[in-house]
Every structure is written in structure tokens, then in C-alpha cells.
Amino acid sequence: MHENGPETKLPVHQVDSSLPGDDHLPPAIAPGTRFDRVELAGAFGDLGTLLPIVVAMIFINQLSPTTVFLAFGLFYVLTGIFYRLPIPVQPLKAVGAIAIAYPDVITESVIGAAGIIFGAFLLVVSLSGLMEKVARLFSQAVVRGIQLTLGLIFLKKGIELILHRDLFLTGMPGKFSEYPVNLLIGILVFGLVLLLLDNRRFPAALVALAVGAGSGIALGGFSQLTLSFGPTEVRWISPDPGDYWTALIMLILPQIPLTIGNACVGTAGTCASLFSGSPLLSKAKAGMFALTMGLVNLPAGFFGAVPMCHGTGGLAAHYRFGARTGGAPIMIGLFFVLLALVLGEFGLSLLAIIPQSVLGVLLVFAGLELCPLLRNLKTNEEYFVALLIAGIALAVPNMGWAFAAGMGVDFFIRKMKIRI
Incomplete structure (x- = not known):
């Protein structure tokens, strides 16, 4: 099994992992797993990324709340135990966006097929050692460009949620809907x-x-609370060949560049920056992230779970709000397990009453955590590549094109020894 990521092949410019005003937070290199209230706060820091996609997919694509939240919960717990760092578990963003946009085509069985294909692909590239070769394509400039892109996207999406007219994710306007209540709560x-x-x-x-x-x-919010407890129906999914084909073309191909660039290489690079010098970085490699995602997504797909990944943005969100150890993912994981098995429909309704602007604020601060990582770059050529990736990604709907263009330009600049 190959665990080496690009940071073992390419120079990683170390930065001070502390942040302005971090005096009251625990150090980045923690002695062990903690379960205090600061870790708990950091555990919930990524809800702004997770909830809008997951709740929308449950409502729009008719997924089982118990299946979805139990998969996230178990993956989070296993991640916290294995990595002992605040490694996030997130829904696949490209998959989520496409599924929400085309619910008539992206059914529960197609989503299950996507998880099965995604998990199998990641197991192959990690166990075969291909991830190490693929990861070498992502220089520091490309990785920072991906992080900057996601940071700016989080800022944009967070502000959109704050400015949204509706108060709730379900589309229910709430009381005093004639006034900008969501905006006022966000401020x-x-x-x-x-x-x-x-x-x-x-x-x-x-x-x-x-x-x-x-x-x-x-x-x-009380008017939309469903007082139904206990697990919801968990279904075995048996996708047919058409489901696999739809999942591959519409969901997986647009997702793969994001997964390799962000969930594997980007997360490894962010860990190296935020936890510089930690002995726990021996596991926080691109190949290992691919392995854990593959091991979970393959079986979860047969139950119609939302396909899951790690990610730079989630790591930044957990870190920004105080998470420094594996205690944060373990706690949020146990929360999701409780939500899945005990609270059921009531738990989903309870999450849905959190105003969109509150989730938007969490997203904004997660974005503000990612953007400054650009300061690791040293040369004008590196900045050129990173800013080019961000610019293209914000202009076109498919971020995979931006990453591919950035990698091509980066290779050309280094091959031709161009100076900017």
C-alpha cells in the first residue's frame, strides 16, 4: 500500500500554523485526542458546507435520512480514530450540485451507483500506487490554486446564503418574511x-x-418540526447498468478532478501547513485519504448514502473554530449517529430550522481560512498559476477545467523555465 503524497516529492513551504488572534486556542500540534468544548466547537465548524447539500439531497432526491447521517457519522468516527487530526467528512460537491439540479434523472439508485463507482476507483488508485504518480502532477502552485478557489467559492456561497430571502433551507419563509430577517440574523x-x-x-x-x-x-421553525423518532427506512440499492452509466457520465467524471486535487492532494497539503511538524502527518497523505474514502464509499453506495470525501475547506472550517485533534471528528460523528438512529425525521427537521444565513456565516469563515494559504507560494510564476486556476474556476461552471488548465500552464512554465 502506497501512502506517499506529493509533499514527499515536492517542497512544502512551511508556515506558522497559528492564526492572528489564536492566543486562546490550543496549539496546532496537540499531544493527544481531546474532547473539550473547544474541540466540540470545531467539530460543528463545517456544518455550513455539509448541511445545505445533504439536507437538500434528502428532501429533493428522496434519500433516507438514517442512511445518509449514519454513513457520515461512522465515517467521521473512523476518521477521527485513524488520523487523530480534525480531518473532515463532506459530501461530494459536484455530485451534490448535479443531483439537486436534476432530481428526475439523478435518483437514489443513481446516487448509490455513484458511490460504488467512486469507492472502487479510489481503492484502485490508492492500493495500486497510482495515486502517488497522479499526485505528482499537482505542484504547490496548483494545490494553493485549488485551495484559493474553494475559499473564494465558500465566500461566495456563504454570502449568497446570508442574502437569501428565505429563512430556511426547506424554502419555508418563516415569520416576518416581508422583512430581511435572514440577512439581519446573518449580520x-x-x-x-x-x-x-x-x-x-x-x-x-x-x-x-x-x-x-x-x-x-x-x-x-416549530411549524415544520416532524415529531417522529427512531431510524427511518434503510434500503438496499441495486443499481442497473443504466444507473451506473448515468452516474459515471453525469456525476463521477466531473467529480474526479476535484477529488484528486482537493480531497486528496489539497487536504494533505493543508494538513502539512496547519500541523507542520506533527508526527501524525505520516498518515495524512494523498494516497491514504483516497484509501479511506474508497473503503467507506464502496459499501455505503449499496445503501444509497450520499458519496463522501475529505476536503481542504472542511479541514479549514474545523481548524478555524478550534479543532486540533481527532476528538472533533469523533464527536461530530457520534452526533450524526445519534441523529440517524434516535432522532430520525425529527432530527432532520431540527437541522432544517437553522437559518440559511447562520450556515452562510460558517461558510464565510471557512473560506477566509483557506484563502491566506496562498502566502506559502514564493515566486511570481507560482502566484500566476494559482490565480489563473481561481480565475477560470470562478468563470466557468466546471472546476475540473480550471484545474486541468492550471496544471497544463504550470507544466509549460516549469518545462520552458519561463520567468514572470
Whole structure:
């Protein structure tokens, strides 16, 4: 089994993993797994990325809440135990966006087929050692370009959620819908998060979620709560050949460049920056991330779970709100297991009453964590490639084109020894 990622082949410019105002947060290189309230706050820091996609897919694509949340929960727990770092578990963004946009075509069985194909592909590239060769294609400039792109996308999406007219993800406007209530809550929560960003007594993410849930209930959230407890139906999925073909063409091919660039190489690079010097980095390699994603997604696909990955943005979100150890993913994982097996439909309804603007604020701060990683680059040529990737990605709908263009330009510049 090959675990080596690009950081063993390419120079990684080390940076101080502390952040401005980080004096009250734990150090990046933690002595062991912790389960304190700061880790708990960091555990919920990535909900702004996860919830909008997952809740929308459950409602729109008719997925089983228990299947979806149990898969996320178990993957998070296993990730925390194995890596002992705040490695995230996220839905595949390209898959989620396409599934939500075309629910008549992307059915539960197609989503299951996507998970099976995705898991099998990742197992092949990781166990065969191909990931190491593929990862070498991603220089530091390309990795930072991917991180910058995702940071800017998170900022854009977060602001869109804050400015959205509807208060809830379900589309229900809530009370006082004639006023910009969602925006006002977003401004309030943004100020609170900024004020409490490095506060260990009142962790920012937990305060934001508490204020969000309270305001959601006060503004009509109770009217959409479903008082149904216990697990929902878990179904065995048997995709037919047409489902596999649809999944491959519409979901997996657009996703692969993002997975290799962000979930594998990008996550490994971000770990190397945020946890510089940690002995735990021996496992945090691109090939190993591909292996763990493959091991989970392949069986989960047969139950219609949302295909899952690791990711740079989720790591930044967990870190920004205080997570430094594997305690954060273990805690959020146990929360999702509880949500899946005990709370059921009620738990899904409870998550859906968190205002969109609160999730948007979490996304904004996750984006602001990613963008400064660009400072690792040293030369004008590296900055040129990274900014080119971000510019193309923001202009075209398929980020895979941006990554491919950036890799091509990066190779040409280095091969021709061009100076900018």
C-alpha cells in the first residue's frame, strides 16, 4: 500500500500554523485526542458546507435520512480514530450540485451507483500506487490554486446564503418574511462569531448554532418540526447498468478532478501547513485519504448514502473554530449517529430550522481560512498559476477545467523555465 503524497516529492513551504488572534486556542500540534468544548466547537465548524447539500439531497432526491447521517457519522468516527487530526467528512460537491439540479434523472439508485463507482476507483488508485504518480502532477502552485478557489467559492456561497430571502433551507419563509430577517440574523451571527472567534469559554461555532436554532424556532421553525423518532427506512440499492452509466457520465467524471486535487492532494497539503511538524502527518497523505474514502464509499453506495470525501475547506472550517485533534471528528460523528438512529425525521427537521444565513456565516469563515494559504507560494510564476486556476474556476461552471488548465500552464512554465 502506497501512502506517499506529493509533499514527499515536492517542497512544502512551511508556515506558522497559528492564526492572528489564536492566543486562546490550543496549539496546532496537540499531544493527544481531546474532547473539550473547544474541540466540540470545531467539530460543528463545517456544518455550513455539509448541511445545505445533504439536507437538500434528502428532501429533493428522496434519500433516507438514517442512511445518509449514519454513513457520515461512522465515517467521521473512523476518521477521527485513524488520523487523530480534525480531518473532515463532506459530501461530494459536484455530485451534490448535479443531483439537486436534476432530481428526475439523478435518483437514489443513481446516487448509490455513484458511490460504488467512486469507492472502487479510489481503492484502485490508492492500493495500486497510482495515486502517488497522479499526485505528482499537482505542484504547490496548483494545490494553493485549488485551495484559493474553494475559499473564494465558500465566500461566495456563504454570502449568497446570508442574502437569501428565505429563512430556511426547506424554502419555508418563516415569520416576518416581508422583512430581511435572514440577512439581519446573518449580520448578528457574523458579529458574534467575529467577537468570539478565539474564545474558549464561549466557542464561536456553538454560539452561532445556538443562536441560529433559537431564532429559527422563534420565527416559525416549530411549524415544520416532524415529531417522529427512531431510524427511518434503510434500503438496499441495486443499481442497473443504466444507473451506473448515468452516474459515471453525469456525476463521477466531473467529480474526479476535484477529488484528486482537493480531497486528496489539497487536504494533505493543508494538513502539512496547519500541523507542520506533527508526527501524525505520516498518515495524512494523498494516497491514504483516497484509501479511506474508497473503503467507506464502496459499501455505503449499496445503501444509497450520499458519496463522501475529505476536503481542504472542511479541514479549514474545523481548524478555524478550534479543532486540533481527532476528538472533533469523533464527536461530530457520534452526533450524526445519534441523529440517524434516535432522532430520525425529527432530527432532520431540527437541522432544517437553522437559518440559511447562520450556515452562510460558517461558510464565510471557512473560506477566509483557506484563502491566506496562498502566502506559502514564493515566486511570481507560482502566484500566476494559482490565480489563473481561481480565475477560470470562478468563470466557468466546471472546476475540473480550471484545474486541468492550471496544471497544463504550470507544466509549460516549469518545462520552458519561463520567468514572470
